[in-house]
Amino acid sequence: MTLNNQDLRKAGLKVTLPRVKILQILENSEQRHLSAEDVYKALLDAGEDVGLATVYRVLTQFESAGLVERHNFDGGHSVFELDRGDHHDHMVCVETGKVIEFHNEQIEALQDIIAEEHGYEITGHNLVLYVKPKGS
Amino acid sequence: MTLNNQDLRKAGLKVTLPRVKILQILENSEQRHLSAEDVYKALLDAGEDVGLATVYRVLTQFESAGLVERHNFDGGHSVFELDRGDHHDHMVCVETGKVIEFHNEQIEALQDIIAEEHGYEITGHNLVLYVKPKGS
DNA sequence: ATGAATGCAAAAACTTTGCATGACG
DNA sequence: CGTCATGCAAAGTTTTTGCATTCAT
Numbered sequence: 001m002t003l004n005n006q007d008l009r010k011a012g013l014k015v016t017l018p019r020v021k022i023l024q025i026l027e028n029s030e031q032r033h034l035s036a037e038d039v040y041k042a043l044l045d046a047g048e049d050v051g052l053a054t055v056y057r058v059l060t061q062f063e064s065a066g067l068v069e070r071h072n073f074d075g076g077h078s079v080f081e082l083d084r085g086d087h088h089d090h091m092v093c094v095e096t097g098k099v100i101e102f103h104n105e106q107i108e109a110l111q112d113i114i115a116e117e118h119g120y121e122i123t124g125h126n127l128v129l130y131v132k133p134k135g136s
Numbered sequence: 137m138t139l140n141n142q143d144l145r146k147a148g149l150k151v152t153l154p155r156v157k158i159l160q161i162l163e164n165s166e167q168r169h170l171s172a173e174d175v176y177k178a179l180l181d182a183g184e185d186v187g188l189a190t191v192y193r194v195l196t197q198f199e200s201a202g203l204v205e206r207h208n209f210d211g212g213h214s215v216f217e218l219d220r221g222d223h224h225d226h227m228v229c230v231e232t233g234k235v236i237e238f239h240n241e242q243i244e245a246l247q248d249i250i251a252e253e254h255g256y257e258i259t260g261h262n263l264v265l266y267v268k269p270k271g272s
Numbered sequence: 273a274t275g276a277a278t279g280c281a282a283a284a285a286c287t288t289t290g291c292a293t294g295a296c297g
Numbered sequence: 298c299g300t301c302a303t304g305c306a307a308a309g310t311t312t313t314t315g316c317a318t319t320c321a322t
Contacts, residue, residue, distance in 0.1 A: 073208070
């Protein structure tokens, strides 16, 4: 799934340089989870002159448009991830800050069962494991 | 599990009025999850003259001492919950806002296994199910 | 042309910190 | 009494907003 200018138009957003660049950064970055500051620095490194406020605005718009997901991991700042359509949960190393994605069908199924047992059905969920390297 | 002044002493904390009052608020509050601001307002309502900075300091100390848990739920601010020793996760009804606590050993076990498989051990986790009444 | 998007700086929201005063043990 | 804790205000962080200018269509 590669997002492009058409996706911006479909979201009702004009195709501007900041938006295109930010999309590129989210797509090409080594880390899949970037803070607004990370994106901002990447823009500067790329020689683009985009303001931090614009980064926040664009990321928020992308979130509303369903292009990215915003996560509030522990640590006081949000991280943004391109929504590639593959659902997964996250494991965050509390020592290095590294983020690992995982998906577990059993847990997903158990969640459905638990909701069901209480007379509900699931509309969404949020699961984050905070971990540290074994024996540290 | 009711915490008292002995628990403060055991944590190496002097038994001061702000600490005792904050502990009481956490124990007696209807809501189990309170922001620093919530605690601060409750103190004012109770006629206590405690500064917001002290609330933050005390809550942070309580967290270090294992007396409370700090959660970073969506929305940019932390909430604190007394650690009563009974771990649980949350199910939030997106229609009524109702919060249901649940605990599932299988999910807990799976989380440990997943962390283990990646060479980590769990230090904490956050699981919230967003649900709606079945067929609505 | 015209409404939307941007950059900058200022403000907002939340949390931490420095320092003088006051309280616990 | 010595030390730790507190209150206040000031500073730090992260994110949002106001406004004049610039850009996309």
